Amino acid sequence: MQDMGLNGLGTGLAAFGFWMFIAAIVIAGMWYDIARKRSQNEILRRLIASGQKIDQDMLGKLFSATTGGGERLQRELMVYGLVTLFVAPGIALLAWFLSLQYPPALYPVLGAAVLVGFIAIGLIVASKVAGRMPGEGASGPRDRRGR
Structure with missing residues (x-):
C-alpha cells in the first residue's frame, strides 16, 4: 500500500474545492431566483400601492418577462x-x-x-x-x- 502523505492531502483538497464550487453555483442560482421573485413582488406591491388597475395581460407580461x-x-x-x-x-x-x-x-x-x-x-x-x-x-x- 502506498503512503497517502501530502499527495493524498492534495487530492482531498482538490475534491473538496470541486464540491465547494458546485455548492457555490447551486447557492448562487437559488439566490438569483429568490431575488427575481422578490423583484416581481415589489413591482406588484408598487402597482397596487399606486392604485393602478392590474389586469391579466399586465400580469402575463410581467411574469413572462421574468420567468422565460x-x-x-x-x-x-x-x-x-x-x-x-x-x-x-x-x-x-x-x-x-x-x-x-x-x-x-x-x-x-x-x-x-x-x-x-x-x-x-x-x-x-x-x-x-x-x-x-x-x-x-x-x-x-x-x-x-x-x-
Whole structure:
C-alpha cells in the first residue's frame, strides 16, 4: 500500500474545492431566483400601492418577462440542447484519451457521453414541444401574431 502523505492531502483538497464550487453555483442560482421573485413582488406591491388597475395581460407580461415563458423558453431550451449536444462528443474523445492510459475506462466514460447525448436530444425535443404548447407563456410574442 502506498503512503497517502501530502499527495493524498492534495487530492482531498482538490475534491473538496470541486464540491465547494458546485455548492457555490447551486447557492448562487437559488439566490438569483429568490431575488427575481422578490423583484416581481415589489413591482406588484408598487402597482397596487399606486392604485393602478392590474389586469391579466399586465400580469402575463410581467411574469413572462421574468420567468422565460413562450418563445424565450423555447429558444433557451434549444440553446441548452445544442450546447449539450456538442459536449457529448467531447466526452467520447475524453474516453478515448483515458483509455490510452487506462483501457477499462473506455466503456464507462463512453456511457457518460451517450447519457449526455440523450439529455441533449431531450432538451431539443422539449424545445420543440414548448413551442407548440399553449399555456403560461401564451401572453408572449406568439399571441400578438394571432397564434
